[in-house]
Amino acid sequence: MPDIIIASMPAVASARSERSSFASRFLIRCAAFSLRRPCKLAKTDKMVYIKSILKAEVFTLDKEQLLAIQKIFNESKYMVFLGGAGVSTESGIPDFRSTDGLYNQKYDYPPEVILSKSFFDADPETFYRFFWDKMVYPDAKPNAAHRALAELERAGKLKLIATQNIDGLHQMAGAHNVLELHGSVWRSYCTRCGKPYTLAQLKQKEGVPHCDECGGIIRPDVVLYEEPLNMGVLRAAAEAISRADTLIVGGTSLLVYPAAGLIDYFGGENLILINRDATPRDSMATHLVKDNIGDTLSQIVK
Numbered sequence: 001m002p003d004i005i006i007a008s009m010p011a012v013a014s015a016r017s018e019r020s021s022f023a024s025r026f027l028i029r030c031a032a033f034s035l036r037r038p039c040k041l042a043k044t045d046k047m048v049y050i051k052s053i054l055k056a057e058v059f060t061l062d063k064e065q066l067l068a069i070q071k072i073f074n075e076s077k078y079m080v081f082l083g084g085a086g087v088s089t090e091s092g093i094p095d096f097r098s099t100d101g102l103y104n105q106k107y108d109y110p111p112e113v114i115l116s117k118s119f120f121d122a123d124p125e126t127f128y129r130f131f132w133d134k135m136v137y138p139d140a141k142p143n144a145a146h147r148a149l150a151e152l153e154r155a156g157k158l159k160l161i162a163t164q165n166i167d168g169l170h171q172m173a174g175a176h177n178v179l180e181l182h183g184s185v186w187r188s189y190c191t192r193c194g195k196p197y198t199l200a201q202l203k204q205k206e207g208v209p210h211c212d213e214c215g216g217i218i219r220p221d222v223v224l225y226e227e228p229l230n231m232g233v234l235r236a237a238a239e240a241i242s243r244a245d246t247l248i249v250g251g252t253s254l255l256v257y258p259a260a261g262l263i264d265y266f267g268g269e270n271l272i273l274i275n276r277d278a279t280p281r282d283s284m285a286t287h288l289v290k291d292n293i294g295d296t297l298s299q300i301v302k
């Protein structure tokens with residue numbers, strides 16, 4: 001399927017009145033868009049993206065904005081958070097697309113190539129070298145963003161965290177309702193017999209890890225590029241977002257589909273977008289904060 005179609009998903013799911021046909025629409029769209037892949041922007045989307053960059057003011061949270069968002073948080077009954085790699089940069093885990101992200105370091109291939117299924121099959125050795133070097137941060141600790149979101153969940157406000165991250169930091173901060181759209185580095189399994197392995201067990205193995213039971217190659221339980229996302233997980237995230245009155249989107253470039261397309265299921269009142277760099281969806285936000293998500297959320301959630 002050409003990327004251009006993926007990038008041109010219409011925002012059809014926003015109206016509350018349309019929710020009755022949610023299931024059928026969702027299945028059609030899932031079938032079409034479930035493969036994890038970066039988008040190349042189609043011409044019209046490129047224009048929207050450029051316009052949103054030009055339009056987006058670069059501002060941090062001023063007093064007025066802070067009070068307005070705190071009021072929204074207080075009054076919301078059903079909040080959902082959709083996040084990405086930027087949520088964990090303040091924990092010392094690089095994202096892909098910031099100036100200090102993985103794209104801007106020297107590798108023979110970009111991360112999306114090394115972390116693809118075809119690359120894993122062709123060269124698991126290089127895949128694992130990259131994996132241990134750049135994807136696994138066993139000592140990383142939750143930061144202010146993870147803690148604020150866990151606090152919102154404890155308060156009964158935040159019903160779901162849908163994350164593209166594979167680092168487990170939301171759970172480490174105490175959140176329970178977490179959907180890991182792209183899986184987790186903390187789990188792996190044998191590609192032949194399915195035997196599960198923990199990260200510690202995987203770490204003990206030299207080079208390309210093989211299964212104790214059957215000798216098959218073990219792989220991390222993460223969704224690689226070119227692979228479909230788990231339909232149940234995707235559906236649950238879309239359903240929660242379609243029910244939400246407030247959606248907080250943060251720390252994501254909104255360029256990796258189908259996760260980025262989940263924003264189209266939102267039909268509530270408040271879309272709060274907290275991201276350092278511009279995204280193609282900035283113009284959709286009712287509140288746009290272009291600053292660090294840890295600082296921002298900890299100011300809002302006190």
Ligand SMILES: NC(=O)c1ccc[n+]([C@@H]2O[C@H](COP(=O)([O-])OP(=O)(O)OC[C@H]3O[C@@H](n4cnc5c(N)ncnc54)[C@H](O)[C@@H]3O)[C@@H](O)[C@H]2O)c1
Binds near residue numbers: 093278
């Ligand atoms: N921690 C992780 O688990 C991790 C790390 C790197 C990449 N990934 C994977 O890479 C893919 C990349 O997509 P993505 O959209 O999640 O990330 P991305 O790298 O494409 O974009 C990250 C975005 O976060 C913003 N950002 C960075 N630090 C921030 C901060 N402190 N506060 C606010 N904004 C900040 C950047 O401006 C950027 O737009 C995802 O599929 C994800 O699975 C995960």
Ligand SMILES: [Zn+2]
Binds near residue numbers: 191193195212213215
């Ligand atoms: Zn096995």
